[in-house]
Amino acid sequence: MIQMKLVSLAVLLFSIQSAIGGKVLVFPVDESHWVNMKVLIQELHSRGHNITVIRPKNARHIEAETGYYQSITLDVVAGFDVNDFNRYETRVLHLRRDFYASTLSILKAREEFITMLLHTHKAVVDKMEETFEDAKLMQLFHEARYDVLLTDPFLGGGVLLAHRLGLPLVFNVRWTILADGLQTVAPSPLSYVPIPGSEMADKMTFWERVANVLIALRVLYSQVQIKRQYYAPFIHRYFGPDVHYDELVLAADIWLMRTDFTFEFPRPTMPNVVYMGGFQCKPPKPLPKDLEDFVQSSAEHGVIVMSLGTLVGTLPDDMAEHVAAAFAQLPQKVVWRHTGKRPSTLGNNTLLLDWLPQTDLLGHPKTRVFVAHGGTNGLQEAIYHGVPIVGLPLMFDQDDNLFRMRGRGVAKVLDIGTLDTDTFLDALKEVLHEPSYRENMQELSRLHRDQPMKPLDRAMFWIEFVMRHKGAAHLKTQSYKxxxxxxxxxxxxxxxxxxxxxxxxxxxxxxxxxxxxxxxxxxxxxx
Missing domain, CATH: 1.20.5 (Single alpha-helices involved in coiled-coils or other helix-helix interfaces)
Known part of the structure; x- marks a missing residue:
């Protein structure tokens, strides 16, 4: 009897010990990148892990207090300076709308982006130096005994801190410095792997391959400029003269890639790359009653959803007037995330919201079209729910993302510089009434969903794998050395x-x- 009690006690103690989760330190990037990281954090918390988030003082979206993580607010950089970004956004929109804008002006705008990026990376390194020199803070980090550091390598702060603390490193990644994550970690032959932004497919003509090589050289030059000018002196000081930034990045244990091959062109990959495209997508929840009533009032015509993502809540007034006028001529109901001035041409069929439950609307059976700017999150949600797209690319990787969707026959893409009421209306009618757009997108959705394990579960398995085994050295090639x-x-x-x-x-x-x-x-x- 006593032995049975001892066995029961041992089993109980073992179960309690096994239920204790790991300690995860998160160094995020703000804005739309935080939307992705937040999904992983919430899921890790639901599995019993203890999460600590390094929150920058000037964070715009990273909350200081939540029920699923604790935060340490530090003077670090996790995104672009607000003023720099607003100036760049205004400049890009002006150039895209200027019919007579020269190629030189457009190239100049790209150089302005590089300049903004240079300033950001300089700030990253400067603030990380202050962090490293804070002996008490670094001692607290060491004493906390974290099991893993989870970061987005779009900026280098998390990479530097993980190596300083000697922690296993997991990336939640789409971009590294100016390059997509796959281009950084995996072999990427330029003969059939297009450089992001080139708007080329994996089947290229001779001259397209020439252009691809030239674009790759330009990207490489900018990368080298950032690494040599800012990261190299810092790394030589704290990690030694023979260590390079690329080595620290490529030494990451697991790369959780926010994409998959319903979106990417087929290309080489690596053992420690885990594809979790669409991991943030979930079955739709019921809409709030007032919104559900509005959607149901569309009857057989259905609903159009429009959102330009986290960064852009509104359009210039004259452009918003064109969009509203086009919507007003349709029998469909429209739910539009718009935070600017109310357009005078707005029809009774259009509902303006400061925020909308995007994934729940896209998953609603009455949704017919998604008007989107081409951010990765929105496109993945559209694929998951099988909703065709009218694309309005604005900046960054959005043109290239929508180019891929157009190539798969699931999107009609417009040039925002020539957008008017008629062109926007014609595009909406084409996607609404041409069955191939919806059929192709639903086929993409079936391909995306037809996998043995949900992307979020796959991501959780590999984060926990790294915690259990203190890394994943057996999956890393020695190429980075x-x-x-x-x-x-x-x-x-x-x-x-x-x-x-x-x-x-x-x-x-x-x-x-x-x-x-x-x-x-x-x-x-x-x-």
């Missing part, structure tokens, strides 16, 4: 070419020698 010359075997090629040249010369000299002996000797005998 090789120099560029070694990686491409240029030293081997040089040796082989040298040997070929030497052997060829020896053969030529040997033949010449024998020819001279034979014919030279005969000539002397004849003489």
């Amino acid at each position: 090789l120099s560029w010359i070694q990686y491409h075997c240029l030293d081997v090629i040089a040796l082989l070419l040298f040997l070929i040249v030497v052997i060829s010369l020896m053969c030529i000299l040997t033949v010449k020698y024998f020819l001279f002996k034979v014919f030279g000797g005969r000539k002397r005998k004849t003489d």
Whole structure:
């Protein structure tokens, strides 16, 4: 009887110990990137893990207090400066709407983006230096004994802190410095892997391949500029003169990639890359009663949903007038996230909201079209729910994202610079009434959903795997420890070419020698 009690106690103690979750330190990026990270944090919390989020003082979306994580507010950088971004956004919208904007002006706007990025990375490094020099803070981090650091490598703060603390590192990633995550971690032959922003597919003509190489060189130049100018001095100071930023990034244990191959073109991958595209997508919840009543009032015509994402809540007034006028001519009901001035052309069929439950609306059976700017989150949700798209790309990767959707026959993409009432109305009618858009998107949705494990569950498994095993070294290649010359075997090629040249010369000299002996000797005998 006593033995049974002891066994029961041991089982109870074991179950309590196994139920205790790990300690996760999160170094996020703000704005739309936080939307993704928040999903992972909530799920980790629901599984019993203890979450600590490093929250920047000037965070716009990262809350200080929640029920599912504790935060440490520090003077670190987790996004673009608000004033810099607002100026850039205004500049880009002006150029896109200027029919006479020269190619030089557009290129200048891209250079302004690079300048903004340079300022951001400089601020990242400056603030991380202050963090590293705060002995008490670093001691607290060490004493907390975290099991893993989860970060978004779009900015480098989390990468630097993980290596300073000696923690296993997991990325929630779509972008690294100016490159997509796959381009950073996996082989990316330029012959069939298009550079993001090139608006090219995986089947390229000769001249498209030339353009792809030139774009890749331009991106590489900007990356080197950022790394050498800001990260290299910092890393040499704190990690040693032989350490490079790329080594720290590529040493990450797991890359949770916010995409999949319903969105990406087929390309090489790596063992420690885990695809979790659409991980934030969930079955729709019931809408609030007033919104549900509005949606139901659309009868057989259905609903159009419009949202331009986290960063852009409104459009210029004249453009908003065109959009509202086009909506007013349709029999469908429209739910539009719009925070600006109420357009004078707004019809009775259009409901303006400061915020809308996007995924619940997209999953509603009456939703017919999604008017979107082309951010990855919105496109993944549209794919998940099988809703075709009218695209209005504004900046960053949005043109390229919508180019991929257009290539799959699920989106009609408009140039915001030539947008007027008629063009917008025609695009809406085309997507509403041409069945192929919806059929193609529903097929994409079936492909995306037809997998043995939900993307969010897959992400959780690998984060917990890293915590259980203190990393995932067996999944990482040693390529990040090789120099560029070694990686491409240029030293081997040089040796082989040298040997070929030497052997060829020896053969030529040997033949010449024998020819001279034979014919030279005969000539002397004849003489």
